[in-house]
Amino acid sequence: MSAQIIDGKAFAAQVRARIGEQVATFHATAGRAPGLAVVLVGEDPASAVYVRAKGKATREAGMESIEHRLPADVGQEPLLALIDTLNADPAVDGILVQLPLPAGMDERAVTTRIDPDKDVDGFHPVNAGRLATGIEGFVPCTPYGCLMLLKDTLGDLSGLDAVVIGRSNIVGKPMAQLLIGESCTVTVAHSRTRDLASVVARADIVVAAVGRPEMVRGEWLKPGATVIDVGINRTDTGLVGDVDFAGAMSVAAAVTPVPGGVGPMTIACLLRNTLISAQRRAGLAQDDRAL
Numbered sequence: 001m002s003a004q005i006i007d008g009k010a011f012a013a014q015v016r017a018r019i020g021e022q023v024a025t026f027h028a029t030a031g032r033a034p035g036l037a038v039v040l041v042g043e044d045p046a047s048a049v050y051v052r053a054k055g056k057a058t059r060e061a062g063m064e065s066i067e068h069r070l071p072a073d074v075g076q077e078p079l080l081a082l083i084d085t086l087n088a089d090p091a092v093d094g095i096l097v098q099l100p101l102p103a104g105m106d107e108r109a110v111t112t113r114i115d116p117d118k119d120v121d122g123f124h125p126v127n128a129g130r131l132a133t134g135i136e137g138f139v140p141c142t143p144y145g146c147l148m149l150l151k152d153t154l155g156d157l158s159g160l161d162a163v164v165i166g167r168s169n170i171v172g173k174p175m176a177q178l179l180i181g182e183s184c185t186v187t188v189a190h191s192r193t194r195d196l197a198s199v200v201a202r203a204d205i206v207v208a209a210v211g212r213p214e215m216v217r218g219e220w221l222k223p224g225a226t227v228i229d230v231g232i233n234r235t236d237t238g239l240v241g242d243v244d245f246a247g248a249m250s251v252a253a254a255v256t257p258v259p260g261g262v263g264p265m266t267i268a269c270l271l272r273n274t275l276i277s278a279q280r281r282a283g284l285a286q287d288d289r290a291l
């Protein structure tokens with residue numbers, strides 16, 4: 001038996017096409033394109049690749065990509081001053097400062113400086129609080145993309161047992177909030193969890209976001225589970241996820257591949273958040289059903 005491979009790349013392309021149509025409508029109504037500002041500090045090659053991919057997807061959806069590159073040694077104050085400028089710029093609907101920042105810079109100070117209503121990453125504590133309490137805001141892109149894949153694969157998630165492995169502010173915690181919102185029974189496991197195998201064994205849904213290559217073993221899974229692999233680990237043998245993909249394929253019902261699973265959905269959700277921000281800021285309705 002072999003599981004379904006969840007095609008995140010194809011699904012993300014569909015989402016981006018629908019966003020492109022809504023961007024055209026926005027443009028015709030508001031007389032401008034939605035604008036996404038992306039700030040890259042330093043020359044980390046992996047970060048530069050992601051920022052290029054985001055800029056390309058933004059332009060392909062008909063939005064304006066406003067890119068700022070700053071040297072690694074720019075210092076905290078000029079970066080905060082740039083954020084202030086972008087916060088005040090009416091052409092900017094979304095602001096993303098690529099993480100990680102160079103050593104010595106204060107990510108929390110940067111994240112909290114961004115206007116929560118332009119925080120398309122959903123990393124500002126105000127947006128984390130909104131998500132936790134059910135107030136409209138911005139949901140972090142990676143967990144939202146995972147949720148879209150889960151709902152597309154499973155339909156109604158109500159009553160399912162979900163295990164999220166990893167407790168980061170960027171993926172694990174918001175993922176757990178979203179699954180609670182879908183009426184799953186949610187367990188958050190992490191590096192101190194005792195007997196991860198037995199926790200995973202009862203899960204209908206496994207979301208792995210630990211950053212350790214192939215650490216979730218196929219043998220741990222409940223037969224018929226749906227597995228979402230958030231990991232992107234560069235190893236000697238190439239790019240691998242946090243899940244033992246071959247093992248999972250012989251036990252699970254559906255598995256996301258790496259690459260081609262969650263990653264492309266992250267970018268699609270960034271465009272979604274930027275469109276929603278532009279619509280809100282222009283006082284227009286957000287037709288979220290189309291997204």
Ligand SMILES: Nc1nc(=O)c2c([nH]1)NC[C@@H]1CN(c3ccc(C(=O)N[C@@H](CCC(=O)O)C(=O)O)cc3)C=[N+]21
Pocket residue numbers: 050053096097098099100121141232239258259260261262263264266267
């Ligand atoms: N402020 C901020 N917001 C982010 O959303 C953010 C960030 N910083 N820092 C880095 C991480 C990582 N991230 C990814 C986006 C797309 C893919 C993606 O498209 N991956 C493809 C290609 C993978 C590859 O070849 O490297 C795939 O999985 O198929 C992956 C990872 C966004 N991040």
Ligand SMILES: [Mg+2]
Pocket residue numbers: 166167168190191210
């Ligand atoms: Mg951890």
